[in-house]
Amino acid sequence: MSFINKLLLGDNLEILKGLPDESVDLVYLDPPFFSNRNYEVIWGDSGEVRSFQDRWSGGVDHYIAWLKERVAEMHRILKPTGSIFLHCDWHANAYIRVEILDKLFGYGNFRNEIIWKRTNAHNEEGQLGKIYDTIFYYSKTSRPNFNTIKSPYDVGYIDSFFKHEDNRGQYRLQVLTGAGTRNGDSDSEWNGYIPSKSGRHWAMPKKLFAKVAEGIDTTGWSIIQKLDLLFEHGHIVFTKNGTPNYKQYIDDHGGVQVNDLWTDIENVSLKAERIGYPTQKPIALLERIIKIASNEGDIVLDPFVGGGTTVAAADKLQRRWIGIDQSVQAVKVTELRLNQQQALFSQPFTVQLHKYDYDRLRNMDAFEFEQFIVTQFGGQVNKKQRGDLGMDGKAADGRPIQVKRSDDIGRNVVDNFKAACERYDKKAYEAAKAERRPIGTIIAFSFGKGAIQEVARLKNQEDVFIDLKRVDEIIPIAQKPKLTVSLQDAGSDKKGLREIAFAALGESPAGIEFYAWDFEHDPAKGFKPTVLIDKEGMQTFRFKPGMHTIAAKVIDNDGMEAIETLRLKVNGEVTRVGG
Ligand SMILES: C[S@@+](CC[C@H](N)C(=O)[O-])C[C@H]1O[C@@H](n2cnc3c(N)ncnc32)[C@H](O)[C@@H]1O
Known part of the structure; x- marks a missing residue:
């Protein structure tokens, strides 16, 4: 999938x-x-x-x-x-x-x-x-x-448990032994300490040792050698009564299970x-x-x-x-x-959204648009992209559909469609004609006077019915809101930054919801808002001297949006360049 x-x-x-x-x-x-x-x-x-x-x-x-x-x-x-x-x-x-x-x-x-x-x-x-x-x-x-x-410890926990600090950071002391006695290496005497005397055995902190011994060949090393290495590197300290402990730093701990x-x-x-x-x-x-x-x-x-x-x-x-x-x-x-x-x-x-953006539909890939509209119309898409007399699908009752991703469709489209229907499936064409049913449907954003007159003529003079459907009869369409952006130079601050006040004014029959601003706009990267929600459309921003691109967006209650881009030259004054 x-x-x-x-x-x-x-x-x-x-x-x-x-x-x-x-x-x-x-x-x-x-x-x-x-x-x-x-x-x-x-x-x-x-x-x-x-x-x-x-x-x-x-x-x-x-x-x-x-x-x-x-x-x-x-x-x-x-x-x-x-x-x-x-x-x-x-x-x-x-x-x-x-x-x-x-x-x-x-x-x-x-x-x-x-x-x-x-x-x-x-x-x-x-x-x-x-x-x-x-x-x-x-x-x-x-x-x-x-x-x-x-999860790493929270701050309170760190402060109450990792109480010691040296040049490596905050640490706490952890024992170097585990409960229970073992014979041999695990009970060797080291610096006067014999673990079995306290009912314990040496337990090497493996991760710490691996870190300290990085790059050294330690194969065959005894516990005593390992303890010596940790000690030399300042990782082991002795308590007042002579028990060795190692330093566990916050970063080495890895956090606690959530x-x-x-x-x-x-x-x-x-x-x-x-x-x-x-x-x-x-x-x-x-x-x-x-x-x-x-x-x-x-x-x-x-x-x-x-x-x-x-x-x-x-x-x-x-x-x-x-x-x-x-x-x-x-x-x-x-x-x-x-x-x-x-x-x-x-x-x-x-x-x-609930409504479709007219401009986006008009600029969609042609085949993708045809597929989308045929499906929304309840029809079946014609998977072939060529050699099918320009038919893009079939309606639920089998009649052919042709989709035009344009406005103001003319008379010639109607005539060509009629001829194509006849050649596409002669029997179905004749049957529809005899039953005074549409021979097919043309879908487009709008139809010109010529097309409408031609459909009427075919019906009256030739008994041929052609169904014309506007896209907005199939799916709800909305137009983009309008947006104008004005600016006012508010002068330089102490740091030499130029303060500019911007005002955006959006217009839409659906009503304006909010504005968003990209003050470091890079058209190649798309709109990356510096200010994400601005209900009033008023912003002040400070700029270094140089060229700047600013983009504002307005969003209306249908979710339709418009964008306005400004190029500004900021030095001793502010100049709007182009547009
Ligand atoms: C508490 S907010 C969610 C906040 C979100 N967790 C966040 O971090 O931004 C609840 C959201 O549920 C939405 N909502 C309420 N009723 C809904 C419904 N029947 N269907 C879909 N969304 C609904 C509201 O518009 C609101 O945005």
């Missing part, structure tokens, strides 16, 4: 129903919590507000029913080795576990209740601060994909990765989940993708992915975020 990563706009229930059984390896979902608060409305566009009303028209039972039918679909599409991670908080976590996950996945497939410490301080009047979220981890069967992973209490992942509020909406989850959280329950090339699904943290992490970790959101804004922010992060290893992805 050739799989393309996808971002899909729509109610996840409908979209999930269309995904095949057992096709996904990992689902992470961070649905809106059951808080009935306006802060649950993040994006504020019509799609999201509809979903908010949907799940909050009743009490907790209603919310649980709303979520449960969606999780049931997720269960169906998970592979037998697949897992689900459901992110929630105190508002409904007890109900979600008992009423949804235990019932759909089974109590026996419960793996963990992960506690993620989201914040430190959270004052609440008359109660204790609520500082964690819950992530329920269930598997579809008893044989899930599972990888053990390690358990179900996650206190080492900071929330995004203060971090650079923050892209400006309230429920964004940290990428480190998603990377950890993805590493635990999937492998490279696996398919990760987030049906409440929001600003795209899951798919951004999946892309980084070379998993394939599907992201769904009901909000146009969420889908577009995710698309921009992925563009921003796209690297050499990134996989291509498609974005499916």
